[in-house]
Amino acid sequence: MRNITDIVSGLLLLGLVLFGFSLTTTLPKPLPGAYFGPASFPNLILTLIAIGACGLIAKALFIRSSLPTKIRFYPRALCFIFLFFGYLIAFLSFGFLIATVPFLIAAQLLFGRSNIVTICITALVGTAGIYAFITYVFKVPLP
Amino acid sequence: MLEHIFLGLGNAVAPAAILATFIGTAMGITFGALPGLTATMGIALLIPMTFDLAPVVAFGAMLGIYVGGVYGGAITAILVSTPGTAMAAATLMEGPQMTAKGESGKALSMTTIASTIGGLFSALALMLVAPQLAKIALSFGPPEYFALAVFGLSVVSGISSGSMLKGCLSALLGLLLATIGLDPVSGDIRNTFGIPALLTGISFVPALIGFFAVSQVIIRLEEILEGKDLNQMKGAVASAIISAKDVRDNKVNLFRSSAIGTFVGIIPACGAGIASFIAYNKAKQASKTPEKFGTGHLEGLAATESANNAVTGGALVPLLTLGIPGDVVTAIMLGGLMVQGLTPGPLLFTDYPDVVYGIFFSLIIANIFMLILGMGAVKLFAKLIQIPQGILMPIVVALCVVGSYSINNSEFDVIIMATFGLLGYLMEKTGFPLPPLLLALILSPLVESNFRRAMLMSNNDATIFLTRPISCIILLLAIGMVVQNILNERKRKRNIAAANGETGESHA
Numbered sequence: 139m140r141n142i143t144d145i146v147s148g149l150l151l152l153g154l155v156l157f158g159f160s161l162t163t164t165l166p167k168p169l170p171g172a173y174f175g176p177a178s179f180p181n182l183i184l185t186l187i188a189i190g191a192c193g194l195i196a197k198a199l200f201i202r203s204s205l206p207t208k209i210r211f212y213p214r215a216l217c218f219i220f221l222f223f224g225y226l227i228a229f230l231s232f233g234f235l236i237a238t239v240p241f242l243i244a245a246q247l248l249f250g251r252s253n254i255v256t257i258c259i260t261a262l263v264g265t266a267g268i269y270a271f272i273t274y275v276f277k278v279p280l281p
Numbered sequence: 282m283l284e285h286i287f288l289g290l291g292n293a294v295a296p297a298a299i300l301a302t303f304i305g306t307a308m309g310i311t312f313g314a315l316p317g318l319t320a321t322m323g324i325a326l327l328i329p330m331t332f333d334l335a336p337v338v339a340f341g342a343m344l345g346i347y348v349g350g351v352y353g354g355a356i357t358a359i360l361v362s363t364p365g366t367a368m369a370a371a372t373l374m375e376g377p378q379m380t381a382k383g384e385s386g387k388a389l390s391m392t393t394i395a396s397t398i399g400g401l402f403s404a405l406a407l408m409l410v411a412p413q414l415a416k417i418a419l420s421f422g423p424p425e426y427f428a429l430a431v432f433g434l435s436v437v438s439g440i441s442s443g444s445m446l447k448g449c450l451s452a453l454l455g456l457l458l459a460t461i462g463l464d465p466v467s468g469d470i471r472n473t474f475g476i477p478a479l480l481t482g483i484s485f486v487p488a489l490i491g492f493f494a495v496s497q498v499i500i501r502l503e504e505i506l507e508g509k510d511l512n513q514m515k516g517a518v519a520s521a522i523i524s525a526k527d528v529r530d531n532k533v534n535l536f537r538s539s540a541i542g543t544f545v546g547i548i549p550a551c552g553a554g555i556a557s558f559i560a561y562n563k564a565k566q567a568s569k570t571p572e573k574f575g576t577g578h579l580e581g582l583a584a585t586e587s588a589n590n591a592v593t594g595g596a597l598v599p600l601l602t603l604g605i606p607g608d609v610v611t612a613i614m615l616g617g618l619m620v621q622g623l624t625p626g627p628l629l630f631t632d633y634p635d636v637v638y639g640i641f642f643s644l645i646i647a648n649i650f651m652l653i654l655g656m657g658a659v660k661l662f663a664k665l666i667q668i669p670q671g672i673l674m675p676i677v678v679a680l681c682v683v684g685s686y687s688i689n690n691s692e693f694d695v696i697i698m699a700t701f702g703l704l705g706y707l708m709e710k711t712g713f714p715l716p717p718l719l720l721a722l723i724l725s726p727l728v729e730s731n732f733r734r735a736m737l738m739s740n741n742d743a744t745i746f747l748t749r750p751i752s753c754i755i756l757l758l759a760i761g762m763v764v765q766n767i768l769n770e771r772k773r774k775r776n777i778a779a780a781n782g783e784t785g786e787s788h789a
Contacts, residue, residue, distance in 0.1 A: 147711050151450065158457065161472050169467055172733070173741045176464040176471055179729045183457045190450045197446070209710050212506045215499055219703065222495070222678060226699055229682055230692050238679050245675030249502060264676050268683060277333070278687040 141198040143209050148195035151187055158184040218248050234280040238265040289638020292337040293646055301338045302643055305345020306650040312346065313353020313369075314662050315673065320350020321609050322494045322677070328486050328617045329684040336621045337639035341647065343617050344593075344640070347610055348647040351590050352396045352655065356662055359388045371557035371585040378577030390522035391579055392586045393655030395535055399587035400648035402539035403546060403594025407601075408641045410547075411630075414602040418627035423738060424746050427731035428755035433605040433724045435759040435766075437717040444712060445770055451713045455721025456728070458483055465730035466737075478693040485616045485722070487685035487698040492715055493609070494681045495702025498674045500709055505670060522656075523579070531583040534564050542588035546595020548607070560588030594644060601625055601637065604727075609716040612723055620688075 158180065168175030221244050228237035242261035251257055272278050292298060305327070312323035323346040331339035354369030359376035372392070379388035421429070437452040461472045462482030473479040528535075538560035545556035564584035565574045574581045599605045604626035606612035618625050623633060630637050654662075685698035705715055739745035747753045 143711050147713070158472075165471060166467070166469050172737060174733050174736060176467055176469040179732075180457065180460045180471065183453055183460070187450065187453045187457065190446060190453060193446055194450065211710075212503050214506055215503050218499060218502055219706075222702075223699065225678075226682065226695060229686075230695065234683065242675045242679065245678065246671050249669075249671035249674055250505060251669065251671040260672050264672075264679065268676070268679055272330075272683050272687060278330075278683075279690070280683060280686070 144194050144198035148191040148198065151191035151194070155184045155188045155191065158187075214248055218245065221245060221248065230281065234269060235265060238268070285634035286638050288635035289337075289640075290642050292335070292635055292639030293341065293642030295335075295338070297335070298338045298341045298639070298643065299646065301334065302341035302345045302646050303650050305342035306349040306647050307345075307654055308342075309346035309349020309351075310353035310356070310651070310654060310662050311349075311665055313350035314356040314666055315353075315668065318673065318677070319493075319497070320346050320353075321613060322497060323350060324610065324613045324617065325486070325490045325493050326677070326680050326684050328613070328620055329490075329688045331617065332620065332688065336618075336623055336633070336636045337643060339617065339621055340614075340636075340640050341643035343614050344644050345647045345650065347614065348400055348590065348593050348644070348651055349654075350610075351593060352392070352586075352651050353662065355392045355396070355586055355589075356389065356659065357666055359385060359392065360663055361666060369557075369589065371561050371589070372582070374561060374575055374585070375578055375581040378575070379579075379582065380577075382577050384577065387523050387527075387579065388577075388582055389659050390656065391527065391531075391582050393652060393659070394523065394528055395531075395538075395583045395586035396590040396655070397648050397652040398535045399539040399542050399589070399591035400593055400651065401645060402536065402587075403543040403591040404641065404644040404648060405594075406543045407594040407597050407644065408638075411598050411602050411637075411641075414598065415627040415630035418602055419631070421627070421751065422749075423731040423734035424749050424752040425755065426727060427735055428746060428752040428759070429603055429605055430724045430727035430731060432755050432759040432762070434721065434728065435762045436607065437720060444714075445767065447713045448717045451708065451715070452717035452721040455718035456725045458718075459722050459725030460729075465726050466733045476693075478691070483722070484688065484691075484694050484697050486620060486688055487694040488701045488722070489613055489616060489719060490681050490685050491698040491701030491703075492705040492719060493613070494677060495698065496705030496709060496715070498678055498681075499702075499706045501670060501674055527579060531580060534567070534580055534583050535587045537563060537567070538584040538587040539591040542591025543595040545588070546592035546607070547598045556592045557585035557589040560584040590648075597640075597644070601629060601640070602627060606720065606723065609719060612716075612719050615723060 162177040165177040225241040312318045355372045358369040358372035542556040
């Protein structure tokens with residue numbers, strides 16, 4: 139079985155290397171008397187990543203693996219990621235209290251909890267607890 | 282000297298420090314015991330809340346989590362047959378068997394006593410060794426620091442579980458990400474994409490919160506979807522505890538294992554897991570009843586638990602004296618120190634001796650609290666194991682968001698946290714280990730700036746790294762460590778292949 143994941147990872151890393159080199163070409167040259175400038179270290183790392191990525195692709199192409207070689211993504215986990223980013227937008231736009239209660243309710247449902255009453259109570263108590271802890275104990279103002 | 286010791290003691294026993302260490306230890310035991318939560322995650326979540334605290338108070342809380350986390354992992358290993366942390370893997374060899382025999386109370390009390398002895402032994406070793414090593418390190422210049430940073434990076438070969446190539450690529454990504462911001466020598470702006478918030482580089486704490494907390498929550502959700510339920514406790518905790526005779530019978534074993542743990546802890550990348558397996562093996566070799574090992578034997582448990590907690594003090598030696606973290610937890614603690622405006626290294630011992638001795642005493646106090654909590658509240662911690670993950674994990678995410686925001690009241694830090702959370706999740710899914718990236722992110726400025734300074738010092742003569750004896754020795758040690766880890770990896774793969782072959786034959 140060819141390891142598709144490693145091939146894709148290697149190709150993505152090579153893409154990153156190209157993007158990186160396009161950025162480092164704009165950096166200033168080394169100071170007079172110095173061999174190494176601001177671009178030297180990033181260029182060295184990018185070269186090493188390129189070598190490593192080629193090694194990863196070659197290994198995936200020529201060494202067959204007995205292990206599962208495709209990643210399995212769970213729809214519920216992907217939903218959680220979208221929920222998380224939605225929570226961030228709501229947190230930054232509307233503030234902690236308004237964003238956190240619905241997030242905790244939805245996240246608990248995604249984690250498989252089903253009793254809606256305890257879910258709502260947990261969400262309210264959890265939000266109030268974190269808010270009190272951060273704003274009163276640590277004196278950090280939340281949005 | 283004596284004055285600094287007393288000042289440090291005063292800092293460590295101040296009411297705020299005592300309270301922080303106590304809360305940290307309790308939090309550490311909870312995080313260690315709960316499958317899905319780790320001491321690493323606990324410290325990452327704690328750091329944003331330590332900004333306004335005095336350094337010893339903040340570090341006392343972090344040490345409490347570290348010490349408590351190592352100990353707490355064993356509670357789950359003994360009661361649920363699943364190590365709460367990777368550090369407690371060796372506990373599985375005796376702990377669950379003792380629970381099966383109805384001796385969980387004895388197992389937990391021996392774990393508590395052994396962990397305390399191991400922790401206190403390593404704290405004393407830290408107090409004796411660290412100041413001497415710091416004195417030597419004061420004479421270090423850029424070539425030595427470059428060599429040390431390379432040695433720190435060589436650790437990557439040891440913590441790249443699974444694939445060394447992917448571990449190295451992960452470290453290279455960390456080195457690359459660390460180049461964002463100002464050039465450490467010339468001050469030129471590099472790779473900031475015109476974002477002013479990136480001028481000072483990637484914010485370390487939000488990045489590690491995303492990396493080690495958010496990504497782990499998503500992975501935990503997937504584990505639950507796969508049907509893994511790590512919260513099932515088999516029976517209640519038995520009341521019977523160990524006797525004074527049990528401790529006396531094991532005193533040589535406890536001190537030997539503590540010494541092994543401390544020594545292994547000083548060596549970067551080895552970690553508590555390895556220390557406890559070595560100590561277990563030594564205890565078995567020295568035992569009068571080696572045949573009982575693996576059947577729920579107190580001697581084996583005493584060895585593993587004293588060794589893995591002894592690693593805590595040992596691991597702080599390179600962190601505090603050289604500024605080189607040996608593993609992920611100490612790497613995060615390094616971030617915690619930097620947040621306080623302190624730079625770990627030999628100058629810490631000359632500029633802030635009261636803080637250093639305060640840290641030493643806080644480690645001792647954390648171990649004493651671990652003993653008190655372990656003996657007094659172990660049944661409560663056993664109950665905590667059963668808190669549904671569906672409640673815990675969403676709250677952890679909310680804490681991640683709040684924690685990353687509260688560092689600088691910065692919306693950009695929240696975005697960094699989320700980006701690293703997603704990156705960490707994708708890396709885990711594709712088999713790239715996370716610790717090398719974090720280690721490289723920390724060590725990258727040390728590597729680059731000291732290399733370029735050393736080259737300027739020597740008029741671009743690279744032999745400066747080999748002609749200075751300390752730098753040459755450290756570089757040779759780094760090469761030795763990489764070679765050793767490559768050989769170990771090959772041996773591990775051969776063993777796996779042999780085991781697979783045997784399984785195949787037996788199936789045939």
